[in-house]
Amino acid sequence: MPDGIIAETWEITDHGDDVSIVKNGPLAGRSLRELVRDHGRAILGTREPRSAAGGFPLLIKFLDAQRTLGMQVHPDDQYAAANEPGENGKTEAWYVIEAKPGAVLYCGNVPGLTREKLEAAIADGNPQRCMQAVPVAPGDFIYVPAGRMHAIGEGILVYEPQQSCNLTYGPFGRPGDDAEATKRRIRKFVEACHLEDLGDQRIPSVRLSYGENERSFLMASRYFAVEKLTLRSQWHQAMPGGRFLATSVLAGAARLHHRLGVETVRMGESYLAPAGMGDFTIEPEPECELITTWVPDLVEDVIKPIRALGVPTSAIAALGGPGAANDVVRLL
Numbered sequence: 001m002p003d004g005i006i007a008e009t010w011e012i013t014d015h016g017d018d019v020s021i022v023k024n025g026p027l028a029g030r031s032l033r034e035l036v037r038d039h040g041r042a043i044l045g046t047r048e049p050r051s052a053a054g055g056f057p058l059l060i061k062f063l064d065a066q067r068t069l070g071m072q073v074h075p076d077d078q079y080a081a082a083n084e085p086g087e088n089g090k091t092e093a094w095y096v097i098e099a100k101p102g103a104v105l106y107c108g109n110v111p112g113l114t115r116e117k118l119e120a121a122i123a124d125g126n127p128q129r130c131m132q133a134v135p136v137a138p139g140d141f142i143y144v145p146a147g148r149m150h151a152i153g154e155g156i157l158v159y160e161p162q163q164s165c166n167l168t169y170g171p172f173g174r175p176g177d178d179a180e181a182t183k184r185r186i187r188k189f190v191e192a193c194h195l196e197d198l199g200d201q202r203i204p205s206v207r208l209s210y211g212e213n214e215r216s217f218l219m220a221s222r223y224f225a226v227e228k229l230t231l232r233s234q235w236h237q238a239m240p241g242g243r244f245l246a247t248s249v250l251a252g253a254a255r256l257h258h259r260l261g262v263e264t265v266r267m268g269e270s271y272l273a274p275a276g277m278g279d280f281t282i283e284p285e286p287e288c289e290l291i292t293t294w295v296p297d298l299v300e301d302v303i304k305p306i307r308a309l310g311v312p313t314s315a316i317a318a319l320g321g322p323g324a325a326n327d328v329v330r331l332l
Contacts, residue, residue, distance in 0.1 A: 008063045011270035012246050014056035015164050020272070025260065032056055032272070045243040045275035049295040051164040052080070052088035057295055058224060060246050060270060061160040062097075065152040071106070071128050072170045075192045076146035083188065084167055089146040091223045091325075092162030095291060096140045097250060100155030106131040107142055107150045108323075111197045115190060122186060127171040134201050141203045141218045141226070143321030147194030159248060161224050161293040198322045206306060206315050210235075217306060218291075220319045222327045225296040231284040238279050243294045243301065245273040252288030257281040298331055 012020050012032070020032040027035065035043050036056050044050070049057040074090035075083070094105060106128075109118075113130050121127045131149055134142065136156065144150050152158065169189040173182030205228075206217040212232040219226050229235060231254065237245075248270040256263045256271070258280035265271055273280070282290070296302050306316050313332055320328030 006062075006064045008061050010059065010061055011248055012056075012058065012060040012272055013164070014051070015059055015166060024263075035274075039274075039276075042276035043244060043274045045295075046241060047243075047295070047297065052077075053086060053164075055164060057164055058246055058293060059162050059164045059166075060248065060293060061162070062248075062268075063094075063152060063158050063160050065154060065156045065158075068154045069152045070170055070172075071131060071149060071151045072168045073149045073189055073192050074144075074146050074165070075167055075169070075188075076194075079146075079192050080165070080167060087167055088163055088165055090163050090165035090167055091146045091221065092144045092160055093219055093224075093226060094142045094144065094152070094158040094160055095218060095226065095228075096136045096138055096142075096156060096158055098155075098157040099136050099138055099140075103136055103155045104133045104153040105136050105142055105150070105156065106153060107134055107144055107201050108132045108148050108198045109193075109195050113195055115193075115195065118193065118195070119190060122171045122190070132198065132201070136202070141205065142201050143203060143219050143221070143325070145194075145221070145321070145323075145325035147192055148196075148323075148325070149193055159250070159291055161226055161246070163223055194324075196323050201322055203321055204315070204318055206311055206319060208309060208311075217302070217319055219321060220296060220298060220302045220328055221321070221325070222298065223295070224293050225298075225302055226291065226293050229282070229290045229292070230287075231282060231290070232287050233284070235282040235284075236279065237273070237282055239273065239275065239277055241275050243296065244275045245292050245294050247271055247273065247290050247292040250289040250291055253285045254288045254290070255283040255285060257283060298328060303328065303331060 014032045077089040080087045080089045214230040216228045253266040317329040320326030
């Protein structure tokens with residue numbers, strides 16, 4: 001990240017007035033929203049996953065927390081549909097890129113928390129004590145399903161994939177809110193919270209070696225899956241047409257050789273490989289780390305191919321994260 005206070009960047013987006021624009025090629029200048037509208041299957045893949053508004057289903061961010069961010073929760077699809085017309089819920093995840101020594105993320109509730117105890121903590125002005133602190137280091141991955149209270153601690157830079165949604169509820173009013181607006185916001189926060197006692201929330205990755213290269217599956221859910229590539233030699237990226245790939249460069253640089261030419265991507269940049277683009281080759285210069293998010297068919301895109309490589313069922317199940325929001329374990 002550049003020096004100074006950045007807060008967050010929206011890397012790939014089709015939400016509200018914030019829409020990604022094609023940088024080059026024959027469609028340069030057109031918006032992602034237009035491409036999804038006019039070429040849905042070619043962009044999104046055969047299943048055409050979409051947001052509730054009919055647009056691109058994901059929002060990809062970098063978040064740079066130079067101070068501890070506010071406690072919040074996001075609604076699930078059902079709560080959003082009932083209370084926020086035209087919106088879907090917001091499930092997200094964090095890949096820790098940088099973390100100062102002793103840094104923590106806050107995710108989920110402390111053991112034994114009830115809705116009554118949560119409301120009492122809000123009334124006392126100290127709801128933060130209800131969150132579980134998770135010590136983190138670079139490379140850790142945390143799943144934050146809708147309904148799980150959370151906050152990013154000071155001194156942490158994360159990559160954040162999420163559903164295309166910006167709904168956030170907090171346990172306090174916002175500047176300018178009157179008493180009724182504050183009461184309504186707190187009510188939504190409490191209603192949207194899913195309380196559940198959880199253990200270690202850091203998801204162990206499934207790491208696979210391919211010669212000099214390494215592919216790590218970081219997590220998988222019905223909403224998105226995330227993997228990381230560490231490349232020291234050329235990598236053939238198969239694009240069977242069923243899914244798009246939203247990729248950000250975490251380190252180094254690479255040249256993307258595709259049927260229309262060559263593109264160079266560098267650390268901090270992001271790109272969208274549409275489902276219909278065909279296979280391409282990634283050439284690291286000389287090394288690179290790429291993190292990619294897509295909307296999977298959990299059985300065909302995650303479970304079957306990983307299982308075929310001899311990965312234990314327990315390791316595959318863990319990719320769904322802890323608790324009732326694990327979408328993988330119920331399919332094994």
